[in-house]
Amino acid sequence: MPEPEVHPLVAAITPLIERLNAELVAPGDARDDDLTLVWDSEPVVAVRLPAKEAGRAAGGKPPEGGVSTLLAEVADELGGPLNTLSRSQKQQAVLLLEARGVFEFRKSAEIVAEALGVTRFTVYNYLNRAR
Amino acid sequence: MRLVAEFTTEPFDVNGSPPAHATEALRAAQEAGLECDFGPLGTQVRGEEDLLLPALPEVLRAAFAGGASQVTLQVRRDA
Numbered sequence: 001m002p003e004p005e006v007h008p009l010v011a012a013i014t015p016l017i018e019r020l021n022a023e024l025v026a027p028g029d030a031r032d033d034d035l036t037l038v039w040d041s042e043p044v045v046a047v048r049l050p051a052k053e054a055g056r057a058a059g060g061k062p063p064e065g066g067v068s069t070l071l072a073e074v075a076d077e078l079g080g081p082l083n084t085l086s087r088s089q090k091q092q093a094v095l096l097l098e099a100r101g102v103f104e105f106r107k108s109a110e111i112v113a114e115a116l117g118v119t120r121f122t123v124y125n126y127l128n129r130a131r
Numbered sequence: 132m133r134l135v136a137e138f139t140t141e142p143f144d145v146n147g148s149p150p151a152h153a154t155e156a157l158r159a160a161q162e163a164g165l166e167c168d169f170g171p172l173g174t175q176v177r178g179e180e181d182l183l184l185p186a187l188p189e190v191l192r193a194a195f196a197g198g199a200s201q202v203t204l205q206v207r208r209d210a
Contacts, residue, residue, distance in 0.1 A: 119137065125139035
């Protein structure tokens with residue numbers, strides 16, 4: 001904590017932070033994607049959201065930010081840029097991306113299609129499937 | 132006029148080799164002489180209107196004969 005005494009704001013949000021699996025950091029240590037909380041014009045503490053949620057939770061970012069984060073995550077997990085993956089790995093990639101909510105973002109079908117090297121119509125066809 | 136058709140056959144199954152409804156639909160398109168691209172989420176076929184349009188019923192028939200539960204098809208001009 002940045003102060004010896006627990007600030008009332010910190011005390012108030014601590015249960016929430018625990019529930020979100022987030023982390024409190026000193027305002028001076030805050031990174032760009034941390035959320036600094038201000039009380040009476042003074043930064044009190046910064047909240048670091050869990051890694052996988054960070055892209056989605058950062059409200060100010062353009063929607064593409066969250067999509068790129070997810071694309072990078074999945075590419076990492078599957079071992080290479082999405083357009084170089086095998087047919088079945090690409091399918092796996094789409095399932096993972098979908099499970100992580102990528103298609104909640106505006107324009108995501110276009111961005112995902114381009115990353116995979118397929119057309120957006122194909123992605124729409126896939127999203128239109130019965131389940 | 133050249134056309135492009137894209138179709139996705141279901142059920143979408145990513146385990147193991149491509150399902151018969153996908154491979155059979157592809158085979159029907161190939162036999163009709165269309166240029167085919169067998170993609171991860173669907174198959175894209177191109178050709179002259181006179182070649183492509185009459186091939187589509189065969190493609191659909193092959194997909195359902197191969198066990199498809201649903202086929203989504205889109206046809207557009209080849210830009």
